[in-house]
Amino acid sequence: MKKAVNASGRMTILGVSTLSNQVVEAMSYGGKHYFEMADLYEQSGKMIAGYCRTEDAMITNSASAAITLAIAGLITKENRYAVEHLHKVASERKSEVILMKGHNVDYGAPIETMISLAGAEVKEVGYANGCRASLIEQAITERTVAVLFVQSHHCVQKNMPTISEVQQVCIQNQIPFLVDAAAEDGIDQFADRCDLVVFSGSKAIEGPSCGILAGKEPFLSYAKQHRSFIGRAMKVGKETVFGLLAALEAYGTNTMSIEIQRDVLQELHSFDSLPGVSVQFIDDPSGRPITRLRLFINPTKAKLSALELVDALKTGPIPIYTRDYHANEGHIDLDPRPLLHGDTDIIRDRINTLLGE
Template identity: 65%
Template sequence: MNKVINASGRMTILGVSTLSPEVLDGISYGGGHYFEMAKLYEQAGIAIAKRCRTENAMITNSASASIVLAIAGLITKDDPYAVEHLHKVSQHLPNEMIIMKGHNVDYGAPIETMVYLAGAKLKEVGYANGCSLTHLESAISNSTIGVLFVKSHHCVQKNMPSLEDVSAICKEKGIPLIVDAAAEEQIDGYSELADLIVFSGSKAIEGPSSGILAGKNKYIHYASLHRSYIGRAMKVGKETVFGLLAAIEQYGKKTLSGEDQKRILQQMDVLNNIPGVKVDVIQDEAGREIYRSRLFVNPSIAACSAMDVVQSLKAGEIPIYTRDYHANEGHIDIDPRPLLEGDIEYITMRLQEILGG
């Protein structure tokens, strides 16, 4: 199989992250020994919770699975019959999950699919171009089991309530708040705001494919009761547990600073010499400490359009994947975080070939 260059970010379609030797050693250790899995899950959850600064945590096979189990737990609580017969009884129990319309995104799968898989109903509030606290507050009813807040660059950013404001309303109304922070770099800044937090084990943490559900003891307990039922399809093996624990131990030690990211991207400045091309370094639209090169292509002057550039990069001997969400508007982004040694030079060379520099 040919490798590809990932200039898009920590994307599931490209394998998310590369694994460090420490993580690979953890996977090897876990895979080479036997464990009492119930105890291993419990002990690993405690260790991860300490790093996330929450009361408890559990490991799942993906962030999506963590969303499903979090919501399923809010429906059934600790009722053993409801846990075992989730989809038979969920429609007869309070099961409305509130989400702001601008947060109902497709991150590779529609987030609403995970809500429905958990046995809940999704209740959208606000509009695609904004939402108010009044919209949110007035939607809460006796059927409400929680609010789902998606912390992601995929979401509408303008005219939206802050996480802090949403958290305040949930606390006032006694409604559990789930924060989907799977795409975020920070894993220890949500415990005071949310009851349950969802992380990806393979994105910012750079561990094996996995998810983390962290939060208050009560809600983690509710979710964990589903391990032998709907959660059976979402379990992880011992090798994943030890790989993730190793990644948690390494978390933050090798993260590129904002200045390091800018330094790497400076090598693309040479592309400014090509007619119809402009390169700027821009910060992540959600305000995270992430910087990317934005390549603007004027098709009336340059050799081709931004859409053509995207396709040509993918069609090369070593395919290059960029952040191409706005290629139809004339620009693409290069994310330096997943790049390996020599990648930025190769990307720059290919862009010079394609654009005629």
């Protein structure tokens, strides 16, 4: 296996995050002992809820699983037969999830797939370039089971209603409001903004691969019922539970400040002197406390276009992954947060080799 350099972000294709010694030790402890799993899930859920400032919480094996279990619970509620026969009865129950078109994203898998796994159907509202809260309200019918809001850089950012505006629509129409905030910081900032919220345990929290579903009752209880049914395919091991709790205990203590991020990126600012290349610090478009270094590549003056550079970096002796969502527009970004000791030297040497005179 080749080492890869991650200058892209907390990306699933690269293993998301590196684990601290504290998290690894906690996972080792969990893996070496036996526990009554039902009690471990319940007690850990209470602890996670404390960190999220919510009424309750549960750990899942991914943020995607948390979306599926949340919606499955909203469809079946306390109907035990429906829980056991979810896909046989879902179409006979409230099972439409309203989702803005600009939020119907593929984050490595289509979010629509996670909704469908719960037995629900997506009802799109709005347009590719925007939406209004009134369009969401107009789409609500007796079949509506939830409104899903995706808080992510993957989504359309302009001309979109805020979380607060969508929440008000849900409150006025008594519709459960689910927020997918998988990669967001500030996990304690969503309790008053929605009924249910989803986080990744391995992105901003920097724990093992897992997810969190947190929020209000009775919605959490509805979701928990599915652990022994559709959730069986999404179960979480005891070592993961202990690893996540350790990560939550340390959450926020090792966060890289904007100043430190800039200091790390300053080591790569010399790319500005390469032919056809200019650089600029860019803040995260969705408002997260992240700054990145953007490399603008002029294909008429540089040795490679941005797309060619991305491919050359990935296929080199040490694969280097950049944030390449806009490479077709002529620029790529370097994210400082996942860089390990020595990574900036590898990036600098490789790009200088590829683009230098």
